[in-house]
Amino acid sequence: MPAIVRKNLSNLLETRREILHTIRWQVRSALWNPPTDAYETDENFVVRVEIAGMRDEDFEVTIENHALFIAGTRPDFGGRRAYHQMEIASGRFEIEVALTVPVDLDTSVAEYKDGFLTISLTKTQPKPPEADV
Helix, strand or coil, X not given: CXXXXXXXXXXXXXXXXXXXXXXXXXXXXXXXXXXXXXXXXCCEEEEEEECCCCCHHHEEEEEECCEEEEEEEECXXXXXXXXXXXXXXXXXXXXXXXXXXXXXXXXXXEEEEXXXXXXXXXXXXXXXXXXXX
């Protein structure tokens, strides 16, 4: 007869975390996600991406269906080497951030400085529905 073993939630989460960490090192995805913050100020919806080693022209930024998409390719340094530790990802990356407020693209700005891409999207007030007269 099979035995039923109960595990508490913290043990299950730790086991899952170990499995995912192991898989991550064995099977490297072609895409990666740089650290990203998305927040609001009184005037703007801001997305900030930590992505050193790029140039302005290396980024693809689009907005579609109430989502901001950021993509690009961070180059590898090339050459043969034996890593002792490898944490700096290179290659193709893609980020998707849901836009939770209406924004005005004409007055929005993007800036890449000191290894951070910062996109400030100017918030707009939704237009009130027109009353039938």
